[in-house]
Amino acid sequence: MEHFIKSNPGNLSSSKEVRDFYERYPYPGPLDNLDKYRQRPDDRQRKLADHFLYKPHIPFTEDSSVLIAGCGTSQAAKHAMRLPGSKVTGIDFSETSVNCTLKLKKKYELNNLEVHRLEIEKVNELGLKFDKIICTGVLHHLKDPDAGLSALREVLKPGGAMQLMVYAPYGRAGIYMMQEFCRLAGISANEKGIHDLTEILRSLPPGHPLEKLIRDAPDFLHDGSIADSLLNPQDRAYTVTQLFELVKNAGMKFVRWVRQAPYSYHCGVMSQLPVKNDISKLTQEEQFSAAELFRGTMVRHSIIAYRNDDPSGTQQVSFKNDNINIKNEWLKYIPIRVPETICITDRLPKDIDAAAVLINRTHAYRDLILPIGKSEKKLFDSIDGIKSIGEITDGINDNMNNESITDPAAKFFEQLWWYDQVVFNTSEAGNN
Ligand SMILES: C[S@@+](CC[C@H](N)C(=O)[O-])C[C@H]1O[C@@H](n2cnc3c(N)ncnc32)[C@H](O)[C@@H]1O
Numbered sequence: 050m051e052h053f054i055k056s057n058p059g060n061l062s063s064s065k066e067v068r069d070f071y072e073r074y075p076y077p078g079p080l081d082n083l084d085k086y087r088q089r090p091d092d093r094q095r096k097l098a099d100h101f102l103y104k105p106h107i108p109f110t111e112d113s114s115v116l117i118a119g120c121g122t123s124q125a126a127k128h129a130m131r132l133p134g135s136k137v138t139g140i141d142f143s144e145t146s147v148n149c150t151l152k153l154k155k156k157y158e159l160n161n162l163e164v165h166r167l168e169i170e171k172v173n174e175l176g177l178k179f180d181k182i183i184c185t186g187v188l189h190h191l192k193d194p195d196a197g198l199s200a201l202r203e204v205l206k207p208g209g210a211m212q213l214m215v216y217a218p219y220g221r222a223g224i225y226m227m228q229e230f231c232r233l234a235g236i237s238a239n240e241k242g243i244h245d246l247t248e249i250l251r252s253l254p255p256g257h258p259l260e261k262l263i264r265d266a267p268d269f270l271h272d273g274s275i276a277d278s279l280l281n282p283q284d285r286a287y288t289v290t291q292l293f294e295l296v297k298n299a300g301m302k303f304v305r306w307v308r309q310a311p312y313s314y315h316c317g318v319m320s321q322l323p324v325k326n327d328i329s330k331l332t333q334e335e336q337f338s339a340a341e342l343f344r345g346t347m348v349r350h351s352i353i354a355y356r357n358d359d360p361s362g363t364q365q366v367s368f369k370n371d372n373i374n375i376k377n378e379w380l381k382y383i384p385i386r387v388p389e390t391i392c393i394t395d396r397l398p399k400d401i402d403a404a405a406v407l408i409n410r411t412h413a414y415r416d417l418i419l420p421i422g423k424s425e426k427k428l429f430d431s432i433d434g435i436k437s438i439g440e441i442t443d444g445i446n447d448n449m450n451n452e453s454i455t456d457p458a459a460k461f462f463e464q465l466w467w468y469d470q471v472v473f474n475t476s477e478a479g480n481n
Contacts, residue, residue: 064142064168064170064191064192066282066283067190067191067192067281067282067283068142068143070238070276070280070281070282071141071142071143071145071146072143072144072145073145073238073276074238074272074273074276074277075121075122075143075145075146075149075273076121076122076186076273076274076277077121077122077123077273078122078271078273079122079123079145079149080122080123080149080153081152081153081156083123083126083127083130083153083156083157086127086130086131087130088130088131088133092131094385094386094388094434095388096109096111097109097385097434097474098385098386098387098388098472101385101472101473101474102305102307102353102387102472103181103210103212103353104210105365105366105472105473105474105475105476106361106365106475106476107208107476108474108476109474111132111134111135112132112135112180112181113135113136113180114135114136114137114138114177114178114179114180114181115128115132115135115136115137115138115179115180115181115182115183116138116139116140116172116177116179116181116182116183116201116204117137117138117139117140117183117184118140118169118172118182118183118184118187118201119140119141119169119184119185119186119187119188119190120139120140120141120146120150120164121141121143121146121186122145122146122149122150123149123150123153124139124183124185125137125138125139125150125162125164126139126150126153126154126157126159126162128183129154129157129159129161129162130157130159132161133161134161135161136161136163137159137161137162137163138162138163138164138165138175138177138179139162139163139164139165140164140165140166140167140169140172140175141164141166141167142166142167142168142169143166144166147164147165147166150162150164151164169184169187169191169197169200169201170191170193170196170197170200171200172200172201172203172204173200173203173204175204177204178204178205178206178209179204179205179206179209180206180209180210181209181210181211181212182201182204182205182209182210182211182212183211183212184198184201184211184212184213184214185212185213185214185351186214186215186349188213188215188295189215189216189284189285189286189287190281190283190284191283192283194215194285194295195295195298195299198213198295198296198298198299198301199298199299199300201299202299202300202301202356205356207356207358207359207360208359208360208361209355209356210304210353210354210355211301211353211354211355212307212351212352212353213296213351213352213354214307214349214350214351214352215286215287215292215295215349215350216284216285216286216287216348216349216350217286217287217288217341217347217348217349217350218286218287218288219288219341219342219345219346219347220262220345220346220347220348220349221262221286221348222258223257223258223259223260223261223262224259224262224278224279225286226257226258226259227250227259227279228279228280228281228284230249231246231279231280236280237280238276238280238281238282242280243272243275243276243280246275246279246280247270247272247275250263250270250275251270261346262348265413287350288338288341289312289334289337289338289340289341289350290334290338292350292352293334296352296354297357300356300357300358301354301355301356301357302354302355302356302357302359303352303354304352304353304354304355305352305353306337306350306351306352306353307351307352307353308351308409308411308412308469309467309469310409310412310414310417310467310468310469311340311344311347311412311413311414311417312336312337312340312341313336313340313467314328314329314336314339314340315464315467316416316417316467316468317414317416317417318416319340319343322343344414346413365475366379366382366466366473366475367379368459368460368462368463377459378478379438379459379462379463379478380437380438380439380442381437381438381439381475381477381478382437382438382462382473382474382475382477382478383434383435383436383437383438383473383474383477384432384434384438384441384462384465384466384471384472384473385432385434385471385472385473385474386432386434386470386471387409387469387470387471387472389409389410389411390407390408390409390410390469390470391407391408391410392405392406392407392408392429393405393406393407393408397420401420402420403420403421403422404421404422404423404425404426405420405421405426405429406418406419406420406421407419407420407421407429407465407468407470409468409469409470411469412469417468417469419464419465419468419470421461424457425461428441428442428458428461428462429465432471437477438458438459438462441458442458
């Protein structure tokens with residue numbers, strides 16, 4: 050494992066080899082039905098939550114231009130369906146991926162979608178700048194990911210935001226072992242290779258590090274997935290530290306994790322560790338690294354990043370009274386529920402003394418459920434995406450001295466935020 054975590058050069062193949070690979074094995078498998086991505090009744094709620102995840106300090110607007118870099122077969126078309134008010138541009142160097150996207154554009158009359166066969170490294174040839182760039186599952190396949198990310202940075206508008214997803218090494222140890230096995234055994238990306246590999250994976254000895262990944266991803270054994278994960282000519286993974294380095298080298302700054310609870314020592318089992326206080330004294334990047342090492346099974350990292358010349362700070366959500374002139378600014382934050390969350394009140398496990406349990410269904414770790422008491426549930430139920438924390442606490446405690454609710458409320462709303470239950474609209478607060 051050492052070789053891909055330490056220097057992590059990957060198997061440096063030419064981009065032509067990677068392009069040919071994705072022309073033969075487009076990823077994800079081609080889709081011809083996007084009906085489930087049509088506008089939904091709760092779309093306004095989703096759009097609000099999405100906007101304030103990326104830009105908590107900016108009042109809600111729809112992004113006018115979105116770039117999907119390395120869009121694969123359907124990602125750009127899905128975004129165009131969901132965001133009819135935005136102009137979506139997809140680029141990919143695989144002709145197969147571009148053609149699949151064009152078919153979807155035609156079928157669903159997506160007039161807000163443009164698709165180009167273009168290398169990420171040459172994205173400036175479009176002559177366009179974007180409010181938002183989404184690049185997921187792509188940079189780790191580039192020969193020079195730093196150059197790719199720098200090119201994307203150049204087409205991000207100042208004040209824009211980027212979502213990046215790259216592979217993480219520790220949880221993918223089994224994949225890298227099997228890639229090495231394929232190299233040794235001479236298994237190539239062709240029909241015979243995939244057939245042989247399917248047989249081999251069915252015979253994996255119990256306890257092999259790849260076993261859990263196959264169990265957790267039901268489509269792992271499909272030809273396209275096997276090829277993409279085990280026979281890809283170019284694939285490297287990033288530890289937290291390496292990812293921060295990649296972001297910094299490209300003139301970007303880390304803003305937050307798309308889902309931050311797994312990286313936080315405030316959440317789940319990590320908040321109970323005997324060394325919690327020691328971890329709290331580390332830099333934030335070290336805290337995140339500690340979480341990655343402790344959890345041990347992360348397979349990818351998804352982050353939001355800004356240009357490093359973005360005028361807003363990286364940490365726009367703060368419950369500290371850092372500024373002595375402006376106290377309790379967080380009372381002006383407006384909490385917005387994240388759509389993937391659920392609040393369970395019946396049949397709670399007997400060992401949990403709680404009025405409800407909050408779950409974010411996108412969390413892979415079970416310890417990240419959040420039990421809450423009766424008074425916390427009242428605060429939680431008052432979240433409507435319109436009232437600020439100050440208005441919520443006032444409304445609940447008409448009969449109580451306001452002082453008495455302030456501290457527990459700060460603690461609770463900060464906890465909801467760390468657990469990915471809410472995002473905040475902080476645009477009314479004075480510290481932006
Ligand atoms: C694993 S797929 C991910 C697709 C999509 N982003 C998603 O998340 O569903 C990687 C895609 O990136 C494209 N790609 C890889 N390197 C690229 C490059 N240098 N320029 C443009 N596209 C590239 C591939 O053709 C492929 O379609």
